[in-house]
Amino acid sequence: MATSTRRRSATSAKGKKKFTPEQRAEFAEKRKAEVEGLQKQLTAAVVEFASSEGWAALLKKMAQRSRIVRRYSFRNSALIFAQCPHATDVRGYTEWKKRGRQVRKGERGIRILAPNTITPRDENGEPEKDEQGNEKRITVFKPISVFDISQTERADGTKEPETDDGVTLPEIGAKVQGTAPAEFMDRLTACLNSLGYSVEYGYTGQADGYADPETRTVRVGEGFPEAHAANVLAHETGHVQLNHTDDMAEYRQHRGRMETEAESVAFIVCAVAGLDSSVSSLSYIAGWAGKTPEKVQETMIEVGQRVIEAARAILAFTDPEEDQEEPGTAEAEPEAVPVAA
Template identity: 35%
Template sequence: MKKDEVKKLIEQGVRELNDALAAGDSQQLKEFMAVMARFPRYSFNNCLLIVMQKPDAQMVQGFHAWKKAGRWVKKGEKGIGIVAPMVYRNKEEKASEDGEERMLRGFKVVHVYDVSQTEGKEMPEFARVTGDAGHYIDAVERVIRAKGIELLYEEIASGADGVSRKGSIVIDPKLEGAERFAVLTHELAHEMLHWDKVKRLLTTKTIRETEAEAVAHVVCRAVGLDSTTHSADYIRLYSGDLDVLAGSLDGIQKAAAQILELLGAAEAVKEEAAA
């Protein structure tokens, strides 16, 4: 797959998402966000490329990475084209701490393969969460407090499940399980995305609420939880132009990836303390 083909595929994917939203069809965006949940560290464009080429992908790696894992790509399988940065050593600039200064010189198309396209050594079975959110509630609470955000559990006069107040999150104490985790993540997304003055001027409440719910949905899916607090409306976003839609989904993906990374770090610290 060439660069111009990748560009056209991305443009086509964004256009199809936009058309689906305008028509009130949430299925395509659901599929896209499911891919975002499975690959939280991939960029918006790469998630879009994966969903356009193989929406059922579960685990992707390059040819040589699979070979190191004791598996090989089946004969005749077509790779999934994604974009990767081209980084070169800069001999003219001052060397970095590791002895080399590296410069980003653009992007190139590389191909990855889903585990279903490979064969060989059996893959290990990864533990999956079945809906008990207690473990993750503790982790997200620690992430919130570690970011210097006050976390309170008390009834909210407006009747809302949760509220973000710039440096403070309030959660209805009656919420339990996956519902509590989803609302905690939703409000954390607000804290991360929506208290910048410029951001608030350039967005509406509808956009901000939708982005926060989308982040929570992706994070819940990524950890294996079924969040019941999100209505189907979260998926419809808003009828903006292609650039606005793409920008919103890019922010959703980055926020979800950051939260998942922080959750992983919080879990690692807890395990070390218990050792």
């Protein structure tokens, strides 16, 4: 039987287009330029957060849009809010399809930076090794598109159900009044118990409450309205979850930053539960954020990420949801370009 040789097409057997070295180089340059552009946009947004008003506005947005905070890093949450201020539920194209929704034709994606771990290779194509002889692994970032639910429609053509965010935002600095949501304080207590702390109520001196690392106890003052006691408990839970109680000397040295972190976490957790929360330490921000835009960005991204991670961990007890992780991969694209983000 005669055999024949078939010319390889520009598309592989799996249907993926092959790129020439020149096309890959061009793609890499475009991607690098886009990453740099997103970084500039992020810097501009984060510098605004360093003001008391900017951070307060961000906290309100993070509390009201908790689905975004549960799924994305602080830097990507900031990019999402900068590009789509009204965003409430953001996912990739394929994930929306799996959920029975279709991105409307002509919608422009929200660009974020997705982490991707790769193994760098030498000129011979072999994996590079570290000093211990293990393959090197580095994390690079590539821009991907995600879409807000407002950019989608139900794939089956049925009518949209009426929605309600369920989060009534208090005024920053407002006096805490009223009662606490059912089981909220019990769930905060369960969170603290998981961290090795017990909760008690009693005399707290001039403080509304405190966390004692020696006795592994959180104490909340007596005689407060229930809502205020819940807010105090959320604040102290924030401190413990953020590991502020591990080194009290460090806490005293960086008190302004740590109080801002704990109050930010408490505000988000309480607001998601429908509870008014008071934030009074935001005026400290300008003192520790940094002197240059670059330092401010570095500091505020670090603080923002710590706040998001701590809020997620506590919300897993007080308001558990199925989606609490950031997608690690994106739609199929050519290989990532090693550009740090």
